[in-house]
Amino acid sequence: MRRFVILGRHASASGDFLLDDLPGTSGRLDVLVRCVRAALLVSHGVRRDAIVYLVLGGGAGAPRVLRVEGSAARYLRPDERSLATLFKKALATSPKGAAESFAEARPGVAVASGGVERVLADVGRAQLVLLETEGADVRGQPALDAPDVALFVGDHTGFDAAARSRLLDLGACCTSVGPLALHAEDAVVVATNELDRREAARRA
Amino acid sequence: MRRFVILGRHASASGDFLLDDLPGTSGRLDVLVRCVRAALLVSHGVRRDAIVYLVLGGGAGAPRVLRVEGSAARYLRPDERSLATLFKKALATSPKGAAESFAEARPGVAVASGGVERVLADVGRAQLVLLETEGADVRGQPALDAPDVALFVGDHTGFDAAARSRLLDLGACCTSVGPLALHAEDAVVVATNELDRREAARRA
Numbered sequence: 001m002r003r004f005v006i007l008g009r010h011a012s013a014s015g016d017f018l019l020d021d022l023p024g025t026s027g028r029l030d031v032l033v034r035c036v037r038a039a040l041l042v043s044h045g046v047r048r049d050a051i052v053y054l055v056l057g058g059g060a061g062a063p064r065v066l067r068v069e070g071s072a073a074r075y076l077r078p079d080e081r082s083l084a085t086l087f088k089k090a091l092a093t094s095p096k097g098a099a100e101s102f103a104e105a106r107p108g109v110a111v112a113s114g115g116v117e118r119v120l121a122d123v124g125r126a127q128l129v130l131l132e133t134e135g136a137d138v139r140g141q142p143a144l145d146a147p148d149v150a151l152f153v154g155d156h157t158g159f160d161a162a163a164r165s166r167l168l169d170l171g172a173c174c175t176s177v178g179p180l181a182l183h184a185e186d187a188v189v190v191a192t193n194e195l196d197r198r199e200a201a202r203r204a
Numbered sequence: 205m206r207r208f209v210i211l212g213r214h215a216s217a218s219g220d221f222l223l224d225d226l227p228g229t230s231g232r233l234d235v236l237v238r239c240v241r242a243a244l245l246v247s248h249g250v251r252r253d254a255i256v257y258l259v260l261g262g263g264a265g266a267p268r269v270l271r272v273e274g275s276a277a278r279y280l281r282p283d284e285r286s287l288a289t290l291f292k293k294a295l296a297t298s299p300k301g302a303a304e305s306f307a308e309a310r311p312g313v314a315v316a317s318g319g320v321e322r323v324l325a326d327v328g329r330a331q332l333v334l335l336e337t338e339g340a341d342v343r344g345q346p347a348l349d350a351p352d353v354a355l356f357v358g359d360h361t362g363f364d365a366a367a368r369s370r371l372l373d374l375g376a377c378c379t380s381v382g383p384l385a386l387h388a389e390d391a392v393v394v395a396t397n398e399l400d401r402r403e404a405a406r407r408a
Contacts, residue, residue: 020224023283030283034238038393043360043385078387079227079234080284156247178397179404181247183282189242189393193382200383 002195003051003126003150004039004188005119008032009157010058015091022084027058031155033083034185039192040070041078050192053119054087061096063115067122073108116163119150120170126150128172130164131187135174138194143173145198151191153184206399207255207330207354208243208392209323212236213361214262219295226288231262235359237287238389243396244274245282254396257323258291265300267319271326277312320367323354324374330354332376334368335391339378342398347377349402355395357388 010027017026022033032054039052048071056064066087068076077083086106094103094111102110102122112118127146131138131153138144152159152167168174177190214231221230226237236258243256252275260268270291272280281287290310298307298315306314306326316322331350335342335357342348356363356371372378381394 020285022285023281034282037387038390041387043387077227078238081224081226178400180400182397183241183245183247186242186393186397189390190397193386193390193394193397196382196384 001049001051001126001148002192003053003123003148004035005053005055005116005123005150005152006032006035006155006184007055007116007152007159007163008057008155009160011054011056011155012059013056013062013064013091014060014096015088016059017084017088019081019084019088022080026084028156029056029084029087030080031184033080033087034183035153035188036068036083037078038185038188040068040073040076046070046073046076053122055115055119057115061113063113064091064096065102065112065114065118066090067102067110067112069108069110071108075107116166123150124148128152128167128170130159130167130172130174131177131191132159132174133176133181135176138175138177138191141173141175141194143175144191144195149195153187155184205253205255205330205352206396207257207327207352208239209257209259209320209327209354209356210236210239210359210388211259211320211356211363211367212261212359213364215258215260215359216263217260217266217268217295218264218300219292220263221292223285223288223292226284230288232360233260233288233291234284235388237284237291238387239357239392240272240287241282242389242392244272244277244280250274250277250280257326259319259323261319265317267317268295268300269306269316269318269322270294271306271314271316273312273314275312279311320370327354328352332356332371332374334363334371334376334378335381335395336363336378337380337385339380342379342381342395345377345379345398347379348395348399353399357391359388
């Protein structure tokens, strides 16, 4: 299983944003929405072996986590507005505050209260990996050979120090996707490509 | 210089589409818009060494080509709606039919009539590369070492046979970004990452 955890420091946890101005009203949920497409969708299909967690740190009810499972999600469309609409409905209809475990709001889309700790409880013993510009190259990174891997990606403002420190304490390793600082969604694409290549090599 | 040419077989050449339903009304211009972000934007910046051509094969006035130059473009935002708004205005205000060379409609954004031939006339002697699932692996592909490279990417329906045949006749080589068929924008990201790595290696 491959899991991507996108940390949206100011991304709206309430669903209270405008679809006509996603970047301006959602705490840049648009970045996270693009990460979901990048992690879950291939040409004419969904990656059933991938799960995305969006950690929503902004607005009323924060923090909350929105989880999208490729194996169970239905009607995932690739464009930002369609995905944002799906997540807006899921956030608006899910109970706020009390939900300490993930409650499914739409097929394959679940919401829980809490932040990084909620994700850590859900990923179990997955190998933790931070995607950062300073880490060792993702090509050849041994940690990505783990059968269950959870890759953490910061939004446009990067990781907050407390979350980063917590993940390192838990044994997370740092890896880089290339020589330039990329958008979060592009980091997801490059890491996914590396995972695809390793899986294909194992099968061959 | 790196150039990406995205072939949108049914993408709207007129700008006559709804921003609230881009996938449903624009001939999937949403795919092409995401390719522009992937090719031109990095974290907090624009790639000044990249140019994107969108070949728009659908609707009134087709075919037309919309060209975005990283070195000259201003106010490029990463979200689909903002980019689609920019392109809608550029297409609507540019002369239709008569424009046989690129006319700038917005800073760094130019429109011309014509299809693949218009692009070929503009890219000069750039090395032509087709991104396809069946080609040799992009990692280690010698063609990507050319100082000026033009990478052609199909939309969600792939290349049309005539365009593919024409490019192969001109000496284009085929290359693959990995073991799975990806969205066009993800193919752009993986190829861009390979180009970034080679450039960093040359500089080191």
